[in-house]
Amino acid sequence: DAGVIQSPRHEVTEMGQEVTLRCKPISGHDYLFWYRQTMMRGLELLIYFNNNVPIDDSGMPEDRFSAKMPNASFSTLKIQPSEPRDSAVYFCASSLSYGYTFGSGTRLTVV
Amino acid sequence: GQQVMQIPQYQHVQEGEDFTTYCNSSTTLSNIQWYKQRPGGHPVFLIQLVKSGEVKKQKRLTFQFGEAKKNSSLHITATQTTDVGTYFCAGRTSQTGANNLFFGTGTRLTVIP
Numbered sequence: 001d002a003g004v005i006q007s008p009r010h011e012v013t014e015m016g017q018e019v020t021l022r023c024k025p026i027s028g029h030d031y032l033f034w035y036r037q038t039m040m041r042g043l044e045l046l047i048y049f050n051n052n053v054p055i056d057d058s059g060m061p062e063d064r065f066s067a068k069m070p071n072a073s074f075s076t077l078k079i080q081p082s083e084p085r086d087s088a089v090y091f092c093a094s095s096l097s098y099g100y101t102f103g104s105g106t107r108l109t110v111v
Numbered sequence: 112g113q114q115v116m117q118i119p120q121y122q123h124v125q126e127g128e129d130f131t132t133y134c135n136s137s138t139t140l141s142n143i144q145w146y147k148q149r150p151g152g153h154p155v156f157l158i159q160l161v162k163s164g165e166v167k168k169q170k171r172l173t174f175q176f177g178e179a180k181k182n183s184s185l186h187i188t189a190t191q192t193t194d195v196g197t198y199f200c201a202g203r204t205s206q207t208g209a210n211n212l213f214f215g216t217g218t219r220l221t222v223i224p
Contacts, residue, residue, distance in 0.1 A: 035214075043154070043199065043214040056211065091153060099144065099156035100201075100212065 004103035006092050012109045018080040021106045023092030024073055031095040034067055034077050037105075038088045049075065082110045115202050117215040125223050130187040132218035134200035141205050143176055143183045144212065149196040190222045 005024040013019050025032045033048040047057040052069045060067070064083070069075040079086055089107050093100040114137045124130050134143065142161045146154040158167055160176035160183060167174045173186045183200055197219045201212040 042216050045211070045214075048211065093154075098142070098159050100146075100154070101156065102153040105153050 004092055004094050004101050006090075006103035006106050008106060009104060010107045010109075012111065013082055015083055015110055016081045017110075018078065019082045019086075019108060019110075021077040021090050021092075021108070023075045023077070023103060025075070025092070025094030026096075026101055027073065029094035029096045029101070030072075032069060032075050033093040033095070033100065034075070035091040035093065035102075036088045037091060043091075046077070079108075082108075084110045086110050115200060115213050115215040117198075117200060117218050119218055120216065121219050121221070123221045123223060124190050126192060127189050130190050130194070130220055132185050132198050132200075132220075134183040134185075134202075134215050136181045136202050136213075138181070138204055140180050140202040142203050143180075144201045144203075145174060145183075145185055146199045146201060146214075147196050148199065148217075152196070154199060187220075190220070192222050192224055195220060195222050 004026055007022045011019060030051050034046040036044045036046055044059055046059045047067045048055055049069045052072055065079055067077045087109050089105045091102050091105045093102040115134060117132055117134050122130055142159055144159045145157040147157055148154045158174050160174055163180050164178045165176040171188045175184045185198055187194055197217045199217045200215040203212050
């Protein structure tokens, strides 16, 4: 099992640019979560899906953030336009029963 | 809103000493999970506790769930350098939905060889 796969591992972009983060969950897992981690705010849940349907997006900070899950094996988190305060590590996680399996994360730096 | 606090925020111990981190919720939890995140890594699931007063052990790690299901602890006996990392608790309530966890603030453990 390859686990949860995220890409890219690192992203450096200029303020105002569009950023797309990608996630491939573990096959068979019916829940998918996007988290953001910073020193100041810790792990924040942004949005989660169940069977590809967004269930709770109340953690999405602004309209600049959007997430999609077009099928059971792929999800994206898009930031447009990006701002320096979006710099963080973004984790995708998937789950079947109770424990979450996290991907290795995408470290985003917006300059 | 739902809050899960952990103390201490940081802990430095000499290798071989014991370590404990405490997790407190503002509301009653249906269950609680613990995760470990190595420096530069991602959170890794350790264990889930469900029953009031439950105690589980994994080698040198002992996990407890409080009687009121509002607090939990993780105790590591005789720490090793491989224990370095941040330990998070994550709670779920009956109101948070089928699979939504609230992560604690984490305790960062440093082990001095």
